[in-house]
Amino acid sequence: MTVTVATKKAVIERDGGFCLMMLPGCLGEAQTAHHRANRGSGGSTILDDPANLCAVCVPCNGLAEDAGAIVRADLIRRGLRVEKAATNAMTLERAKATPVEAIDGQRFYLVSATERRHINEGRP
Numbered sequence: 001m002t003v004t005v006a007t008k009k010a011v012i013e014r015d016g017g018f019c020l021m022m023l024p025g026c027l028g029e030a031q032t033a034h035h036r037a038n039r040g041s042g043g044s045t046i047l048d049d050p051a052n053l054c055a056v057c058v059p060c061n062g063l064a065e066d067a068g069a070i071v072r073a074d075l076i077r078r079g080l081r082v083e084k085a086a087t088n089a090m091t092l093e094r095a096k097a098t099p100v101e102a103i104d105g106q107r108f109y110l111v112s113a114t115e116r117r118h119i120n121e122g123r124p
């Protein structure tokens, strides 16, 4: 199983249509959905949950995979990368509890494929 095209489209729309990573070479416009916590091979599809996905462009998505320590730390700070917890279910909870930073610096909890919630409104 992978993330469906419909889910990717919804996530991109939810996140405003722009790549949230903005790494060097960023295209600006988002084309795909990035797993904030890597699903890993042969793993559970639980991490395909939209709360674990954010809108990115293809070049940034590729760069994020082999990011060095500095980029990695920056992605974690912006909520675009989430470290694995003991189980996939706990990792997903961690992703839900970690807001992502939009390109205007505002922070949102990712609730579903269509909903995000500003941190000022509190945890969903």
Ligand SMILES: [Zn+2]
Binding pocket: 019, 020, 021, 022, 023, 025, 026, 027, 028, 056, 057, 058, 059, 060, 061
């Ligand atoms: Zn990008």
